[in-house]
Amino acid sequence: MNTQIKTILEQFKGQRVLVIGDFILDVYLDGNCDRLAPEFNVPVLDITSQQYCLGGAANVAANLHALGSHVCYMSVLGQDHNAKIAIELLKEKGIDSICLHFTTLSPTLSKTRLSKDEQLLYRFDVGKKMELDQTVMDGFLKDLQKAYYNYDAVYIADYEKGTINHQVIHLLQEMQEKCFKPIAIDAKQYDKYKQLYPLIIKPNHQEALQILKEEPMEDRVEQAMGWSKSMHDLSNAKIVAFTLDSDGVVISRKDHPLFHYKVSNIKAQNVSGAGDTFLSAFLLAHISGATDADAVQIASIAASVSIQKKITASCSASELLFALLTQKGKILDAGSVAPCFSHILAEHKKVVFTNGCFDIFHSGHIQYLQQARSLGDILVVGINTDESVQRLKGPHRPVNTLEDRMEVLKGLSCIDYIIPFGTIGNDTPIDLIASIHPAIYVKGEDYKDEHLPEASLLESLGIEIIFLPYVPHQSTTKIIARVQKNDQVKLKKIS
Known part of the structure; x- marks a missing residue:
């Protein structure tokens, strides 16, 4: 616009x-x-x-x-x-x-x-x-x-x-x-x-x-x-x-x-x-x-x-x-669009939110996102910017740029909107969650026993958190290791 x-x-x-x-x-x-x-x-x-x-x-x-x-x-x-x-x-x-x-x-x-x-x-x-x-x-x-x-x-x-x-x-x-x-x-x-x-x-x-x-x-x-x-x-x-x-x-x-x-x-x-x-x-x-x-x-x-x-x-x-x-697509700007969600979509739709780096996309990501979408009417995905991924994962990540990572996510029918996020001092999705106010927040079950920085916000806003089953042996880190070690690391096939 x-x-x-x-x-x-x-x-x-x-x-x-x-x-x-x-x-x-x-x-x-x-x-x-x-x-x-x-x-x-x-x-x-x-x-x-x-x-x-x-x-x-x-x-x-x-x-x-x-x-x-x-x-x-x-x-x-x-x-x-x-x-x-x-x-x-x-x-x-x-x-x-x-x-x-x-x-x-x-x-x-x-x-x-x-x-x-x-x-x-x-x-x-x-x-x-x-x-x-x-x-x-x-x-x-x-x-x-x-x-x-x-x-x-x-x-x-x-x-x-x-x-x-x-x-x-x-x-x-x-x-x-x-x-x-x-x-x-x-x-x-x-x-x-x-x-x-x-x-x-x-x-x-x-x-x-x-x-x-x-x-x-x-x-x-x-x-x-x-x-x-x-x-x-x-x-x-x-x-x-x-x-x-x-x-x-x-x-x-x-x-x-x-x-x-x-x-x-x-x-x-x-x-x-x-x-x-x-x-x-x-x-x-x-x-x-x-x-x-x-x-x-x-x-x-x-x-x-x-x-x-x-x-x-x-x-x-x-x-x-x-x-x-x-109107021009799935990719939204956090500053101008996110505040609209709580006033519009939440009135008529159940909004589901999840986030991640989605660096090297694999079958575990697909299964996870499809399950997340099935929980509501709209799936919004927050994706870390390149600088944010570097701060979280190290100087050699991401492997793929933000533009490439978003292009992959755009092709998935289960995703409705994609919002990049991450600033110096705050690489969490806290600000996005506060703006969007989704009905459900989704994470992988591998985070279940960890302290989530957004936990207190989710509780104060009454947002339900759902941990989806973790797909074993499916991760970006393992894929990188497999490439670096000449196929010595094997990925488990999803049944």
């Missing part, structure tokens, strides 16, 4: 964004089915888990807040039980300012996804569109006028559910003429926002097809590039980001060359809200001074984080930083 991107991410914390749009409560029900209802002879789904999540514009607000910005969220709810759940969820997210209005004419909008063994079966919705009487709308407009001038940018999330009508758009236009602010818009129809001259709009492929009344082409990237002029003319947007799922993103600026950003293949757990995450990060990156190229990279990585979660979710600043730092 380059210094410029890191600087941009740091500036997210100072940004203030006003979010306006439709609230949707996302409900996830999962269960199993092993019987029929006797009265109707239909399958019975026994619910085993139920989760409530912020959807719609509320997910946008959650994303912007999680990325570090200060957020004011404005929307309309019904006067019902789901509204109470919505308020609690918004409070739990810690969103800075929540400005909600309530209508008696409509229920709080919700989408419930019903799954069996995590396989989606049905989605059923409550409410199609929010109905607001003029009294509620007047109060909403009054609060919008107060909030607008206190924020650096505006994000409009219009799902055509009734929160944003012509009165809201007209007021925004009046305020834009007095005090212009960058506006990001995610909507079904962009032409009605034309007079706002938005900074960014984000049509996905399906939405663009419907807006421009076109049929899909086999090459979606080429088709999106052909939409540039039409979409700019229709919306007056400065930047159009065509999101194309696995085909990446096409970024278009009026009178500028288009460019296509490719994305990595990632197994998606849930794509709901991915567009919210993308545009939230894209907007923050731009108002923090990012180029289009840096902004789309940041936004795409943020979206990739969110779709790997099972429910509608946001991408936090720590998760985004970690994803950007680790």
Whole structure:
């Protein structure tokens, strides 16, 4: 990750964004089915888990807040039980300012996804569109006028559910003429926002097809590039980001060359809200001074984080930083990456940590590392630097340089991340363990009766230590001796 991107991410914390749009409560029900209802002879789904999540514009607000910005969220709810759940969820997210209005004419909008063994079966919705009487709308407009001038940018999330009508758009236009602010818009129809001259709009492929009344082409990237002029003319947007799922993103600026950003293949757990995450990060990156190229990279990585979660979710600043730092491979820098582990991976994964010199790699190493990986979800390996190995093993070691040793470890599928360590006065992994805070620390059983310098730290942090069986006669020292003595030292074959 380059210094410029890191600087941009740091500036997210100072940004203030006003979010306006439709609230949707996302409900996830999962269960199993092993019987029929006797009265109707239909399958019975026994619910085993139920989760409530912020959807719609509320997910946008959650994303912007999680990325570090200060957020004011404005929307309309019904006067019902789901509204109470919505308020609690918004409070739990810690969103800075929540400005909600309530209508008696409509229920709080919700989408419930019903799954069996995590396989989606049905989605059923409550409410199609929010109905607001003029009294509620007047109060909403009054609060919008107060909030607008206190924020650096505006994000409009219009799902055509009734929160944003012509009165809201007209007021925004009046305020834009007095005090212009960058506006990001995610909507079904962009032409009605034309007079706002938005900074960014984000049509996905399906939405663009419907807006421009076109049929899909086999090459979606080429088709999106052909939409540039039409979409700019229709919306007056400065930047159009065509999101194309696995085909990446096409970024278009009026009178500028288009460019296509490719994305990595990632197994998606849930794509709901991915567009919210993308545009939230894209907007923050731009108002923090990012180029289009840096902004789309940041936004795409943020979206990739969110779709790997099972429910509608946001991408936090720590998760985004970690994803950007680790996108180029397994080898990480202790200073910038290690502190991210305790905030990110430990929340969702069981992290296993071990360390060593791994100088001349042999079958004992492989067996040891495979066993270590089987103990959890993520295996992090600390590896001593060349200078550290010299201090521990003597002036003739290591036989292989740090780069060569890490290259060997990179090729093992059981290893997720590799972090070099070791400084004058401290060749132990104590600092790494403190930063990563793994669930399990692994050593070979030959260390079982020795005093480990990291023992007191492991105990204080509640980290489990597991000693794995020692593979007899398998060691770097014995291999070196064998070479030096012309094969006089024999290695025992592992059965």
